[in-house]
Amino acid sequence: MAALADTAVVGASAPPGEPLLRVSGLTVDIPTPRGPLRALDDVSFELAPHRTLGLVGESGSGKSMLVRTIMGISPARSTVTGSVRFDGVELTSLPRRAARSYWGRRIAMVFQDPTTSLNPVLTVGRQLTEATRAHLGLGRARATERAVELLDLVSIPEPRRRLRQYPHELSGGMRQRVTIAMALACDPDLLIADEATTALDVTVQKQILDLIAGIQRERGLALILVSHDLGVVAGRTDDIAVLYGGRVAERASTRVLFAGHRHPYSQALLAAVPRLDRPAGAAPRTIPGTPPDLVLAPPGCRFAPRCPSAEDDCHRAAPAPRPGADPTHAYACLHPIPTTKAERR
Amino acid sequence: MTRALAHKLLQLLPVLVLVTVATTALVDLMPGSPGRAILGPDASPEAVAALDAQHGFDDPLPQRYLSWLGHALTGDLGSSVSNRQPVTDLIGERLPVTFEIALLALLLSVAVAVPLALWVAARPGGLADRVVSALTSATLSIPSFAVALVLAYLLAVNTHVFPVSGWVPFEDSPADNLRHVALPVFSLALAEIPIFVRILRGDLLTVLRQDFILTARTKGFSTPHVLLRHALRPASPSLVTLAGLAAGRLIGGTVIIESLFALPGLGNLATQAIYGKDLPVIQGVVLVVALSYVAVNALVDLLNSAIDPRTRTA
Numbered sequence: 001m002a003a004l005a006d007t008a009v010v011g012a013s014a015p016p017g018e019p020l021l022r023v024s025g026l027t028v029d030i031p032t033p034r035g036p037l038r039a040l041d042d043v044s045f046e047l048a049p050h051r052t053l054g055l056v057g058e059s060g061s062g063k064s065m066l067v068r069t070i071m072g073i074s075p076a077r078s079t080v081t082g083s084v085r086f087d088g089v090e091l092t093s094l095p096r097r098a099a100r101s102y103w104g105r106r107i108a109m110v111f112q113d114p115t116t117s118l119n120p121v122l123t124v125g126r127q128l129t130e131a132t133r134a135h136l137g138l139g140r141a142r143a144t145e146r147a148v149e150l151l152d153l154v155s156i157p158e159p160r161r162r163l164r165q166y167p168h169e170l171s172g173g174m175r176q177r178v179t180i181a182m183a184l185a186c187d188p189d190l191l192i193a194d195e196a197t198t199a200l201d202v203t204v205q206k207q208i209l210d211l212i213a214g215i216q217r218e219r220g221l222a223l224i225l226v227s228h229d230l231g232v233v234a235g236r237t238d239d240i241a242v243l244y245g246g247r248v249a250e251r252a253s254t255r256v257l258f259a260g261h262r263h264p265y266s267q268a269l270l271a272a273v274p275r276l277d278r279p280a281g282a283a284p285r286t287i288p289g290t291p292p293d294l295v296l297a298p299p300g301c302r303f304a305p306r307c308p309s310a311e312d313d314c315h316r317a318a319p320a321p322r323p324g325a326d327p328t329h330a331y332a333c334l335h336p337i338p339t340t341k342a343e344r345r
Numbered sequence: 346m347t348r349a350l351a352h353k354l355l356q357l358l359p360v361l362v363l364v365t366v367a368t369t370a371l372v373d374l375m376p377g378s379p380g381r382a383i384l385g386p387d388a389s390p391e392a393v394a395a396l397d398a399q400h401g402f403d404d405p406l407p408q409r410y411l412s413w414l415g416h417a418l419t420g421d422l423g424s425s426v427s428n429r430q431p432v433t434d435l436i437g438e439r440l441p442v443t444f445e446i447a448l449l450a451l452l453l454s455v456a457v458a459v460p461l462a463l464w465v466a467a468r469p470g471g472l473a474d475r476v477v478s479a480l481t482s483a484t485l486s487i488p489s490f491a492v493a494l495v496l497a498y499l500l501a502v503n504t505h506v507f508p509v510s511g512w513v514p515f516e517d518s519p520a521d522n523l524r525h526v527a528l529p530v531f532s533l534a535l536a537e538i539p540i541f542v543r544i545l546r547g548d549l550l551t552v553l554r555q556d557f558i559l560t561a562r563t564k565g566f567s568t569p570h571v572l573l574r575h576a577l578r579p580a581s582p583s584l585v586t587l588a589g590l591a592a593g594r595l596i597g598g599t600v601i602i603e604s605l606f607a608l609p610g611l612g613n614l615a616t617q618a619i620y621g622k623d624l625p626v627i628q629g630v631v632l633v634v635a636l637s638y639v640a641v642n643a644l645v646d647l648l649n650s651a652i653d654p655r656t657r658t659a
């Protein structure tokens with residue numbers, strides 16, 4: 001893998017103490033026929049090099065919107081405000097041409113469904129070599145060698161034969177390995193996996209997650225693991241951010257989030273995770289109610305209509321983030337779960 | 346691949362048979378005998394009978410068809426009733442003209458439509474898209490002969506940029522040949538371009554909504570790269586099919602344009618043959634047009650399976 005490392009880092013390095021990725025006040029509005037839809041509202045978080053962040057929340061909570069905005073692929077007519085700083089450089093205001101030397105080269109992404117995220121009319125080899133040829137200036141032969149190394153890295157047998165195949169000739173798990181190999185092609189510093197295993201069956205799911213974890217350890221990547229299922233990211237992340245209705249409900253180290261969460265929505269998500277330590281017959285509880293309508297969002301806390309702890313003031317204004325157990329912990333709730341109660345769980 | 350092609354051609358065989366049987370049957374639909382129709386009311390009954398016998402017009406349909414087919418398979422399509430020239434010679438003279446015009450019109454249409462569709466699909470709803478969409482709706486409703494008349498008036502009659510009519514073979518003078526085909530080709534292409542732009546724009550927009558386009562964008566590629574390398578190919582099967590249909594139409598039906606510009610093409614030959622009730626010639630033209638349809642059809646299939654590997658499994 002030495003060959004993959006020597007072309008790794010391009011561009012400036014962040015000043016010491018600066019996180020690899022700092023998202024602050026990120027807000028995305030999308031015009032819809034019913035009116036503007038606020039898909040993200042004042043989202044902030046940080047990610048240090050080599051660390052793993054879990055991004056969780058029910059379907060529709062804005063996880064994909066968040067990571068796509070970081071990748072510069074927010075919907076065509078959306079308005080993005082706030083800041084995405086990567087390695088000390090502001091990505092949202094960077095000219096497209098300059099920003100392209102970050103996306104694909106230093107930040108890469110794996111999508112949810114490998115049956116649709118690979119181009120059906122191009123060979124695996126073509127899709128694996130185009131980035132290294134375009135961005136790193138490799139010749140055809142060198143790029144092909146590199147593609148073979150990448151397929152090796154993601155444990156695909158007979159890599160040379162795979163290069164000549166088309167996506168539809170591979171199984172779902174194999175295809176997702178190919179998209180991961182593709183994402184790693186230019187040796188990024190940050191890998192984003194948006195529900196990368198949701199479309200796969202359970203055994204393959206674990207294999208892919210283990211593969212990503214192994215590569216992260218070996219290559220020292222920072223990683224954002226996105227999932228609607230807290231159970232999938234548990235045990236694989238350093239920190240977790242919980243999204244609800246396009247806002248960060250709570251963020252904390254994984255340990256604190258499980259043991260000392262304060263937000264009722266985090267509580268509800270945790271209760272929805274199937275757990276082995278629960279007595280038999282105690283099925284995971286789904287969260288009653290439906291996610292908020294983001295076009296006609298009520299002014300107060302977006303979780304209020306479904307929240308068991310909601311009181312009158314919750315409906316008035318969006319709760320500001322409050323500091324929690326340690327400097328990395330924050331939650332946006334007016335009537336948080338008492339610490340002792342959360343720790344008892 | 347070759348097996349699939351052979352299979353396809355075999356499927357098209359009945360079409361050829363049907364079309365040629367139908368043209369052979371034309372004789373039975375004519376009032377009176379073909380000999381009378383050709384020679385006119387003043388001809389003597391003996392002369393009419395002689396002509397009918399010479400061309401076998403009074404034989405029953407199956408016999409006529411089998412005899413025509415037998416000769417056709419050896420490359421003999423009979424001879425013209427009016428001037429006794431072999432039908433193959435007549436078609437051989439006219440076919441290059443029609444083929445050249447059809448091919449150039451098709452190439453020009455694709456060469457204009459593809460970049461235009463890519464350009465407007467990059468920013469749907471943008472200014473370029475709205476202008477092009479207005480222009481395509483406007484030109485869609487104008488028939489190509491009207492365009493031809495206007496072009497001929499402006500560029501040939503008024504300004505003499507191009508000749509008004511006539512034909513110079515490519516072998517004689519390539520430059521003159523191109524000057525003579527220019528207006529007919531423009532007129533024909535102008536009718537195809539709006540259709541091509543519309544279909545490709547729509548398919549591009551569908552493809553551009555797919556996840557693999559987002560994948561390509563997250564890999565840091567520019568919009569032109571994403572459009573050309575990732576979107577165009579998966580978006581092009583309908584365009585290829587449509588271009589195939591247009592090719593068939595251009596080979597078989599440029600009659601109006603050919604007569605407007607006095608071009609010695611296949612359409613022109615067919616018109617003359619129909620007026621002269623020249624049955625062997627009509628039948629020969631129909632055969633050539635039908636064969637072209639079959640060939641274009643097979644070519645479209647080949648192209649589309651080259652475009653999309655998922656259709657290649659058979």
Ligand SMILES: Nc1ncnc2c1ncn2[C@@H]1O[C@H](COP(=O)(O)OP(=O)(O)O)[C@@H](O)[C@H]1O
Pocket residue numbers: 030032037039057058059060061062063064065066075294
């Ligand atoms: N292109 C779009 N146009 C309008 N609304 C969108 C678009 N994409 C996503 N949304 C809306 O944004 C919200 C967040 O969606 P998404 O980020 O996909 O959620 P998640 O990934 O957490 O399931 C949803 O309410 C969704 O309906």
Ligand code: SF4
Pocket residue numbers: 263264265301302303304305307308309310311314319332333334335336
């Ligand atoms: S602010 Fe109120 S409604 Fe929102 S989560 Fe806290 S208690 Fe529930």
Ligand SMILES: [Mg+2]
Pocket residue numbers: 063064065194195
């Ligand atoms: Mg999603």
